[in-house]
Amino acid sequence: MRLSALAYWGLTVSSLVSKCGIDCGACPWGPHPRKGMSAKDFEQYRQKAKRILGYMPIKTPCLTCQISDVEIPKESKLPNKKCLIRRCVDKAGVANCSYCTRFPCDTLKATAAAWNRENIEARLGTPITEEEYRSFVEPFEGIQRLNAIRASLKPEEIVEPAKAPAPETRIVGFPKNLPFSKKEIESFEAVHTLLLNLACSSLGLGDTDTFAQQHKLESLRAHVLRFLWILGNYGRFEDAKTSGLVVDAETYIDNRGSEKTLAIWFFVEDTVFNVLSEFGVCCELVALKGAKTEDLTTGTGYLRKKGWVLRMWFEEKVGGTAALKSLQTFAQRLAEKYGSKAFQRFRGADMQILLEK
Ligand code: SF4
Ligand code: SF4
Numbered sequence: 001m002r003l004s005a006l007a008y009w010g011l012t013v014s015s016l017v018s019k020c021g022i023d024c025g026a027c028p029w030g031p032h033p034r035k036g037m038s039a040k041d042f043e044q045y046r047q048k049a050k051r052i053l054g055y056m057p058i059k060t061p062c063l064t065c066q067i068s069d070v071e072i073p074k075e076s077k078l079p080n081k082k083c084l085i086r087r088c089v090d091k092a093g094v095a096n097c098s099y100c101t102r103f104p105c106d107t108l109k110a111t112a113a114a115w116n117r118e119n120i121e122a123r124l125g126t127p128i129t130e131e132e133y134r135s136f137v138e139p140f141e142g143i144q145r146l147n148a149i150r151a152s153l154k155p156e157e158i159v160e161p162a163k164a165p166a167p168e169t170r171i172v173g174f175p176k177n178l179p180f181s182k183k184e185i186e187s188f189e190a191v192h193t194l195l196l197n198l199a200c201s202s203l204g205l206g207d208t209d210t211f212a213q214q215h216k217l218e219s220l221r222a223h224v225l226r227f228l229w230i231l232g233n234y235g236r237f238e239d240a241k242t243s244g245l246v247v248d249a250e251t252y253i254d255n256r257g258s259e260k261t262l263a264i265w266f267f268v269e270d271t272v273f274n275v276l277s278e279f280g281v282c283c284e285l286v287a288l289k290g291a292k293t294e295d296l297t298t299g300t301g302y303l304r305k306k307g308w309v310l311r312m313w314f315e316e317k318v319g320g321t322a323a324l325k326s327l328q329t330f331a332q333r334l335a336e337k338y339g340s341k342a343f344q345r346f347r348g349a350d351m352q353i354l355l356e357k
Pocket of ligand 1: 024064079
C-alpha cells in the first residue's frame with residue numbers, strides 16, 4: 001500500500017503498517033515519533049533506543065517500506081531495497097504478509113518476531129517501563145499486528161506467495177583414481193559428501209518454494225559454506241588434544257567474502273552452528289585468556305577482531321579428524337591454485353585438484 005493510497009482511503013499515519021507488520025507510524029527509524037523533538041531530545045531518544053533495542057535509529061528517517069524504490073530518497077539507507085520480505089510481498093501484489101497463504105513463513109518470523117517484551121527484557125536482565133515498551137518494543141510486534149489484519153480478511157483476499165524455483169545444484173562428482181591411500185580417499189569422500197549434503201539440503205527451512213524462503217536458503221547456504229571454507233583454508237590444528245581446526249578473530253573477520261553476516265555473533269551461534277551440528281560439524285567460540293565475554297562483541301552484536309578464536313571439529317560419523325584434515329588439504333590446494341576464485345570450486349565440491357601432483 002503506498003502513502004498516497006493510504007491518504008486516499010483516509011487512513012492515518014498510525015495505521016501505516018510495514019510489509020512485515022511493523023508499525024511504521026511509531027517506528028523509531030521512521031519520521032513520526034521524532035517530529036517536534038529538539039536535536040538534544042532526539043539524541044537522548046536515540047540513546048534510549050540503543051539501550052533497549054541494541055541499535056540506534058538513523059538520522060535520515062525511513063519513509064516506510066510501502067513506498068516504491070524510486071521514491072526512496074538517495075541519502076536514505078532505509079527501507080532496505082534488498083529486504084526479502086518487502087520483495088516477496090511486492091511480487092505477490094499485496095500490502096503485507098497477512099494476505100499470504102504461507103503467513104507466517106520462517107523468513108517473516110525471523111524478522112517480525114525478533115523483538116518482543118519478553119526477549120528484550122531477558123537480554124537487558126531487567127523489566128522495561130510501560131512507556132519504553134510502547135515507544136520501542138510494541139511497534140515491532142509485527143506478527144500480532146498481522147494476525148489482527150488477517151482476522152479481518154475475507155478468504156478470497158488471501159493469495160498464494162510468489163514462487164522461486166530452486167537453483168540448479170552444481171556439484172562436481174567425486175574424482176576416480178585419486179593418488180592416495182584407501183583411508184585418505186575415504187576421508188576426502190566424507191568431505192565431498194558433506195558438501196553435497198549441504199548443497200542439497202533445505203537446512204531446516206520450510207516453504208523453500210517461495211521467493212523469500214528460497215533466497216533466504218541460498219544466502220544461508222553461502223554463509224554456512226563460507227564458514228567451512230574459512231575454517232578449512234585458514235584454520236590450524238593448534239591443540240593436539242582436541243583435534244579441532246582453530247582460526248583467529250582477525251583472519252575470520254577479514255575473510256568473510258560476500259558473506260558479511262558471519263560477523264554477527266547471534267547469527268553465527270544461533271544459525272550457522274546449529275545448521276552445521278545437524279551435519280555432524282561442531283563449532284565453538286573460545287574467549288582468549290583475559291578477555292571478558294561482554295568484550296567479544298560490539299554493542300550491536302558484531303564480533304570484534306580480537307579476544308577470541310573459533311574452533312571446529314567433525315564428529316566420527318562424518319569422518320572425524322581425518323576428514324577435517326582432508327577438508328584443510330582440499331581447501332588449501334584450491335586457494336593455492338585459484339586464489340580469490342577458489343571458494344566457488346569449494347562450493348561445488350570440485351575435487352579434481354586432488355588429481356594433480
Ligand atoms: S524501518 Fe521498517 S518499520 Fe521502520 S519505518 Fe522503515 S519500513 Fe517502517
Ligand atoms: S512467503 Fe513472502 S509474502 Fe508470504 S509470509 Fe513469507 S515473506 Fe510474507
